[in-house]
Amino acid sequence: MQNIFNIQTESIFRQKCLETFRYQYENVEVYHRFVDYLNIDPNTVDTVNKIPFLPVEMFKNHKVLNRKMSTDLFFQSSGTTRMNLSRHWIADANIYQESIYRSFEQFIGPPEDYIFLGLLPSYLEKQNSSLIYMVDFLMTKSAKPENGYFLYNHAELSQLLKQLSRQNKKVILFGVSFALLDYLDFCNDHSIDHSITQSFTVIETGGMKGRKEEMTKDELLKILQKGFETDKIYSEYSMAELLSQAYSLGNNIYESPAWMRVLIRNTEDPFSYVEEGRTGAINIIDLANIHSCSFIATQDLGKSFAGKFQVLGRIDHSDIRGCSLLVS
Secondary structure, three states, X not given: OOOHHHOOOHHHHHHHHHHHHHHHXXXXXXXXXXXXXOOOOHHHOOOHHHOOOEEOOHHHHOOOOEOOOOOOOEEEOOOOOOOOOOEEEOOOHXXXXXXXXXXXXXXXXXXXXXXXXXXXXXXXXXXXXXXXXXXXXXXXXXXXXXXXXXXXXXXXXXXXHHHHHHOOOOEEEEEOHHHHHHHHHHHHHOOOOHHHHHHEEEEEOOOOOOOOOOOOHHHHHHHHHHHHOXXXXXXXEOOOOOOOOEEEOOOOOEEOOOOEEEEEEOOOOOOOEOOOOOOEEEEEEEOOOOOOOOEEEEEXXXXXXXXXXXXXXXXXXXXXXXOOOOOO
């Protein structure tokens, strides 16, 4: 099959989706059973809109993996210890690494140009985080001695940011939402000079995880913009069940790479889609998920328009995903 990272036209993307659907129907047992359960004849699936999307919850109780493959590598969804967490088994880590690199380079720039700092305490404290794997990989490609993670040592982070600002270094600060808010509280309590924030880029990765009051994405971005004294807060959208990332360069408007798409389904009818600009549930096509499932029905709400999309929150408030925010 053609390399997914070389997709250049919409027709090739659609062709690749249909090829992937047939491959996964034949080789991924849980997806095969899901399609059969829906009484869908795979031979009648001749357009992207006819492809069945596997509910993301299936990763909690099933091994979604090509039955001919085995692997010890898996990513686990974020959540509390009381939750039944998803596991995404990864047959080929090289695919994830290439997806990480190409997406970051397309939307942000070559990783080699940046120093990466991670304010991701809850993820560092748990095993098998796809987010930590991603940031680790970017740090490896960057190979800058200043790269590093910070748990709750906000004073040390502030000192390093001041130093890098004086040196005019290009810095990316990846932060989970509640940790970025905690850091801003620390800066306010200790009268930290916010002018240094003009010299680095903040990329929030979502996730309150019950640590702070839930809020909409737009509310979060306004708080972060004010706190960091910047017009733009970048965002990254992904989850443990995916191997690709979409990026927002501000205003909660995301773009995805050529091998990834977001479709907005009707929340009342999972087999139909809403018009552009209408709110619905997010379906994701991730062709990098070649050996698991590339067609995922999430519980996130969103809108699409002109090839881009917004993330608005969750359908069900009872099971909060670490990589999204609730709608109030």
